[in-house]
Amino acid sequence: MNRRDAVDQMGGEYDVLVIGGGATGLGTALDATTRGYRTLLVTSDDFSQATSSRSTKLIHGGVRYLERGDIKLVREALHERGLLLRNAPNIVHDLRFLIPCYSYRQIAYYGTGLKLYDLLAGGLNLTSSGPVRKERAVTMVPTLNTQGLKGGVAYSDGQFNDSRLAVALARTAQSNGAVVVNYAEVTGFVKQGGKLTGATVLDQIGGKESTVRARVVVNATGIFTDRLRQMDDPHATPIMAQSQGTHIILDHAFLPGDSAILVPKTSDGRVVFIIPWEGRTMVGTTDIAVSGPEIEPVPSEEEIQYLLRYAALYLSAQPRREDVLSAFAGLRPLVKGNAGSTAQLSRDHTLLVSDSGLVTITGGKWTTYRRMAQDTVTRAAQVAGLPARACVTDRFKLSGSSSIDPRWRELGATAQEIFEYEGKYTGLLHERLPYSYAMAAYVIDHEMPVHLDDVLSRRLRALLLDATASVDAAPGVARLMAEKAGQDAGWVESQIRRYRDLAAGYGLGTQPPVPVGAEQAAPQG
Numbered sequence: 001m002n003r004r005d006a007v008d009q010m011g012g013e014y015d016v017l018v019i020g021g022g023a024t025g026l027g028t029a030l031d032a033t034t035r036g037y038r039t040l041l042v043t044s045d046d047f048s049q050a051t052s053s054r055s056t057k058l059i060h061g062g063v064r065y066l067e068r069g070d071i072k073l074v075r076e077a078l079h080e081r082g083l084l085l086r087n088a089p090n091i092v093h094d095l096r097f098l099i100p101c102y103s104y105r106q107i108a109y110y111g112t113g114l115k116l117y118d119l120l121a122g123g124l125n126l127t128s129s130g131p132v133r134k135e136r137a138v139t140m141v142p143t144l145n146t147q148g149l150k151g152g153v154a155y156s157d158g159q160f161n162d163s164r165l166a167v168a169l170a171r172t173a174q175s176n177g178a179v180v181v182n183y184a185e186v187t188g189f190v191k192q193g194g195k196l197t198g199a200t201v202l203d204q205i206g207g208k209e210s211t212v213r214a215r216v217v218v219n220a221t222g223i224f225t226d227r228l229r230q231m232d233d234p235h236a237t238p239i240m241a242q243s244q245g246t247h248i249i250l251d252h253a254f255l256p257g258d259s260a261i262l263v264p265k266t267s268d269g270r271v272v273f274i275i276p277w278e279g280r281t282m283v284g285t286t287d288i289a290v291s292g293p294e295i296e297p298v299p300s301e302e303e304i305q306y307l308l309r310y311a312a313l314y315l316s317a318q319p320r321r322e323d324v325l326s327a328f329a330g331l332r333p334l335v336k337g338n339a340g341s342t343a344q345l346s347r348d349h350t351l352l353v354s355d356s357g358l359v360t361i362t363g364g365k366w367t368t369y370r371r372m373a374q375d376t377v378t379r380a381a382q383v384a385g386l387p388a389r390a391c392v393t394d395r396f397k398l399s400g401s402s403s404i405d406p407r408w409r410e411l412g413a414t415a416q417e418i419f420e421y422e423g424k425y426t427g428l429l430h431e432r433l434p435y436s437y438a439m440a441a442y443v444i445d446h447e448m449p450v451h452l453d454d455v456l457s458r459r460l461r462a463l464l465l466d467a468t469a470s471v472d473a474a475p476g477v478a479r480l481m482a483e484k485a486g487q488d489a490g491w492v493e494s495q496i497r498r499y500r501d502l503a504a505g506y507g508l509g510t511q512p513p514v515p516v517g518a519e520q521a522a523p524q525g
Contacts, residue, residue, distance in 0.1 A: 011210035022052035025220035026169035027373035033178035035389040044185035048166035054330025059158030082124025095159040129155035140259040163458040171399040216384035223293035246303040247284030255281040298505040327507025429473040467506040
């Protein structure tokens with residue numbers, strides 16, 4: 001992908017203009033362009049910068065939605081899970097889970113529910129679920145708290161690297177004819193006779209404003225959905241209710257092996273996952289209602305302590321505050337309902353069409369992005385009077401899906417590209433990070449990063465894996481970016497300052513380390 005070329009094409013005429021560069025927007029752009037519609041996607045920040053890079057990194061049906069009786073959502077999500085494992089095998093893989101049980105009643109209860117989970121997945125099911133004895137549970141999770149443990153229930157779900165999947169969607173859409181541009185903000189709509197005919201778009205890097213003509217405009221801006229709806233109609237009633245979810249990253253030693261833990265019910269009615277991810281242990285998530293959308297939400301100390309308490313309750317190797325390598329927060333784009341709390345709001349998606357013809361898609365979750373995009377493009381084509389064409393993304397391999405080198409697998413580079421970059425760039429970014437300068441150079445050249453955090457937070461996941469190490473690595477990566485873009489020393493220094501300010505919000509902050517004592521009683525379900 002080349003941003004300069006994409007910006008040059010931005011002011012043309014399109015069938016579909018997609019606004020929003022998260023999972024849903026990127027999926028919509030891919031669906032539209034593979035149906036043969038001329039497609040432009042613009043996003044005011046980087047691809048997946050908001051919610052879509054801050055998930056629990058799971059492609060799953062949602063065990064807690066099954067318990068609530070939302071069979072339709074679970075069945076749809078399990079179907080999409082199977083498609084993603086097939087279409088993006090370099091990024092999505094299966095992961096074995098254990099539900100630790102501290103009573104025999106729990107084993108029977110969760111075992112029965114997960115058999116239904118298997119049945120709903122149909123022919124796309126992964127390894128079947130089933131009860132396991134205490135000894136097998138400890139083999140799966142060697143650091144499991146065994147006090148009062150009776151056994152458990154094992155099942156499988158999908159895991160992925162969310163921002164890498166977003167980049168794969170952008171690259172696949174672009175290679176199939178779509179124009180995709182990050183850091184391009186919609187500043188206004190163009191209307192004729194009260195109907196949308198396009199938008200004005202500002203290139204935030206070069207400063208040029210373009211007028212885009214489009215037969216239909218799609219609002220896929222996630223947590224910022226209401227902002228765009230009210231740009232179209234100042235009297236539009238807000239429909240969004242954001243909640244904040246935080247995750248913490250710990251060393252791999254806290255959860256050695258390849259299995260994850262699902263804590264099925266917390267004191268506030270949520271689930272908590274303790275998951276091996278990218279060579280680390282991830283614990284999440286929380287649910288705190290917030291008043292409005294933010295592009296860079298900051299985890300609170302209260303949320304970090306909450307996750308540490310649950311990790312300490314279920315692990316024998318009990319983490320303390322100083323063990324947190326990074327903590328990140330994301331906001332869920334929830335559609336308002338009658339639920340008593342944001343944790344109870346549905347994760348199904350909502351599709352709306354305004355009087356002017358603005359098509360809004362919101363809600364949902366990463367796992368169902370493709371189905372959301374399919375519904376959106378079908379409706380958008382009807383609104384625009386475009387020729388009806390079938391969706392093909394259910395069997396469409398994403399960019400990089402044939403990559404086989406395990407070190408570069410998620411980046412999707414070919415063997416020839418790996419050979420060329422490793423021959424030119426040597427050394428690791430940092431001894432505590434799994435990334436090389438060759439990898440950094442590759443994503444700089446091919447994936448349209450503009451700022452330092454685009455590389456260290458989303459193209460590579462250094463900021464999430466170890467915030468302090470990523471700050472140490474920042475100067476070297478900034479100099480590499482400057483060299484490739486022809487920027488001077490002043491640009492390098494400004495990027496380093498910007499990055500350090502950002503990293504300070506990833507669980508480092510100014511709070512002194514606070515030890516967290518484990519509760520002595522065995523976990524209760």
